[in-house]
Amino acid sequence: MDGLKVSEAELLVYLHPSKSKNVSHAIFDQLSSMLFKYNETFDGVLLAYGASTNDELAKILPGLIPCFGVRLKAQLLLFDPKPNMILGKVVKLGGQSLHIVVLGFSSATIIDEDIREEFDYKVKHGKEMFVSSVNKRHKIEIETVVRFVVKSFDEETLHISGSLLQPNTGNVNWLDKYADEELVESNNKKRRDDHSKVTSDGDRIKKSKKHRSSHS
Incomplete structure (x- = not known):
């Protein structure tokens, strides 16, 4: 459908250490929170997604609030109604x-x-x-x-x-x-009009020749 696009993306999702026992579930929860909202990063409204990852890629990140990052590949279905x-x-x-x-x-x-x-x-x-x-x-x-x-x-x-x-x-x-039918009918009408014009012109030529013959 117009206005929809599929985008493949490599994402880095940040999770709290308490989510480490079920990383996949945590990832899908986070992606689900983005549904039906406009996302500047994706340049569209997220309607659906599919994602795959490898837990071995998880990496603890330093900072005031502990978290770890998980890289994943995602397929995103986006609503992006550009002027079209x-x-x-x-x-x-x-x-x-x-x-x-x-x-x-x-x-x-x-x-x-x-x-x-x-x-x-x-x-x-x-x-x-x-x-x-x-x-x-x-x-x-x-x-x-x-x-x-x-x-x-x-x-x-x-x-x-x-x-x-x-x-x-x-x-x-x-x-x-019906649009195609209308186009066909329009073309047929044009051909009929052209044929009528040709026939009318032909009749005028014949009458003109006949008129000249009667005066010769």
Whole structure:
């Protein structure tokens, strides 16, 4: 999924000597405490991890507070929503904004000025939705999974500011199922228009020749 990346890292974890009897458990406890938080070292929000180590690498470190360091290799699954396409589910919408949840923990908001003009806010049978004036089948409502562009990401609150101004954003189901159909239909219409123009031009040429013949 967009916004996710896998990173391999070599880490040095510091543990209290009381944890020496079960180093693996202590390491996973420490890594677990970092889950769903933005980490500057990892440059992303840690969603999952896998780690391996060798207890023989543990080394007692001098200092006021005794501890020992354990080196480990880790695979990290990170959420890193750089300005790019990303998916999320609409949980609330109104005439001025869309509210989206990404991966079940990060929130996103798309305000009116970042929703392209083709989308009109409507209420049908008590249901709020945005409907495209270009294609009525392209709708955005509660529970719709949308593809949008990340404008900015607040690392402290894990909140995203998004945009639907780009033509390849909107309802993912519609984009995947109907966008190609729309392109084919558009190309077919263009060919029909071109054919009609050629036929019309041809008829005018024939009429012109006939007109000249009748006067010769």
